[in-house]
Amino acid sequence: MKRLLPIALAAFLPHSGLAVTGDKAEFKKIAEDVYAFVGKRNDANAMVVVTAQGVVLVDTGNNPPETRLLQNFIKSLTTQPVRYVVITQNHGDHTGGAPLFSPPANVIVHERVAKDWAAWKPYQIKSWRKRFRERSSALKDVNPIDTVLSFGENMTLHLGGKTIALVYVDDPYNPGDIAVWLPQSGVMHAGFVGYIDRHPDIRPDYSHGTTAGMLKQLEALAALQPKVMVPAHGPPGDAKDLHALTDYLLSARQKVRTMMAKGLPLAAIVKDFHMNEYKGWDRENHFEWLAETVHRELRGEGPQIVAISEKEAKGTIAHAEDEGRRLLVRPPSGRDLRLRITADTDIDGAATDRSQLKAGMKLTAKYQVPEGFNSPLGYDVTEMVVER
Numbered sequence: 001m002k003r004l005l006p007i008a009l010a011a012f013l014p015h016s017g018l019a020v021t022g023d024k025a026e027f028k029k030i031a032e033d034v035y036a037f038v039g040k041r042n043d044a045n046a047m048v049v050v051t052a053q054g055v056v057l058v059d060t061g062n063n064p065p066e067t068r069l070l071q072n073f074i075k076s077l078t079t080q081p082v083r084y085v086v087i088t089q090n091h092g093d094h095t096g097g098a099p100l101f102s103p104p105a106n107v108i109v110h111e112r113v114a115k116d117w118a119a120w121k122p123y124q125i126k127s128w129r130k131r132f133r134e135r136s137s138a139l140k141d142v143n144p145i146d147t148v149l150s151f152g153e154n155m156t157l158h159l160g161g162k163t164i165a166l167v168y169v170d171d172p173y174n175p176g177d178i179a180v181w182l183p184q185s186g187v188m189h190a191g192f193v194g195y196i197d198r199h200p201d202i203r204p205d206y207s208h209g210t211t212a213g214m215l216k217q218l219e220a221l222a223a224l225q226p227k228v229m230v231p232a233h234g235p236p237g238d239a240k241d242l243h244a245l246t247d248y249l250l251s252a253r254q255k256v257r258t259m260m261a262k263g264l265p266l267a268a269i270v271k272d273f274h275m276n277e278y279k280g281w282d283r284e285n286h287f288e289w290l291a292e293t294v295h296r297e298l299r300g301e302g303p304q305i306v307a308i309s310e311k312e313a314k315g316t317i318a319h320a321e322d323e324g325r326r327l328l329v330r331p332p333s334g335r336d337l338r339l340r341i342t343a344d345t346d347i348d349g350a351a352t353d354r355s356q357l358k359a360g361m362k363l364t365a366k367y368q369v370p371e372g373f374n375s376p377l378g379y380d381v382t383e384m385v386v387e388r
């Protein structure tokens with residue numbers, strides 16, 4: 001679901017926006033027994049709810065080192081075990097830490113996410129089992145779907161005196177994004193639509209939903225009037241940040257609509273589209289996909305379908321960026337290759353997770369090439385073997 005597109009089209013460019021969180025992950029108490037884990041440099045956030053009947057963890061940290069930090073933080077708060085891991089969006093930076101807690105914890109996801117997990121390929125399951133080496137014997141006969149509880153519309157957990165509502169707002173292209181709402185304290189983890197100071201990552205394959213779907217979610221979530229809103233990335237905010245993103249999306253749609261009314265072709269719209277009035281927001285490299293997605297939506301088109309072919313390469317890492325998420329690889333001959341290491345890339349050999357990848361290491365990698373698409377900036381790796 002997340003690799004239909006040439007993800008790296010813009011992703012390899014240096015981030016043109018500002019990181020709005022600090023260099024180290026922070027833990028913030030946001031209500032009684034409720035804590036935000038604020039990812040470093042805009043990495044994914046998580047939320048912790050402590051109850052007398054166990055801990056509920058919402059999302060799981062960007063990389064194994066972050067997830068271990070999160071685990072240690074929970075241990076410093078309580079001796080209660082993590083009973084449930086709730087996933088707000090089906091992307092590696094939110095799901096990747098689940099195998100550190102589950103089993104014995106149950107993972108709770110929307111049924112669309114459960115369907116995706118049940119169809120995981122062998123490399124994804126292998127990667128999940130060994131992502132945390134300390135867990136490899138506990139997970140050797142476990143499949144990721146084995147501990148999953150899923151729901152179709154909404155679900156409410158009543159645990160140790162706490163009410164935890166999981167809110168799904170249906171639309172045909174919602175990939176299973178949910179929000180987590182704590183009515184007793186007015187705290188919300190807004191999931192995918194919780195954006196603060198960051199341009200939304202919305203793609204023409206609708207793998208991250210649509211702007212129309214996001215607007216529908218934002219309306220439902222804003223009606224709950226959260227006092228504290230934990231976004232997917234960035235510092236905690238409140239209800240006004242939900243309104244700000246609504247305004248942003250309405251404005252983006254209006255810009256594309258105006259250009260379409262003038263008869264501009266898609267290429268010109270993509271080239272001219274910007275949201276530069278949102279100065280200082282992170283990830284300006286999301287503009288092209290946003291314009292193209294809105295254009296499809298306004299024309300009433302379905303998601304873009306891109307066929308994927310698999311290739312293999314050998315080479316040496318010339319440059320590793322973003323804790324190993326993006327690599328420049330130099331093959332023995334020919335042009336350098338840009339590769340993207342996802343949360344479920346199966347990594348073997350001299351590295352146990354992507355954050356250990358360094359320049360000078362040799363690798364053999366299988367990667368996915370979206371056919372008929374010019375994607376000079378990088379391809380998703382499914383499996384790789386690393387040597388020093």
Ligand SMILES: [Zn+2]
Pocket residue numbers: 044091093094232233
């Ligand atoms: Zn994310």
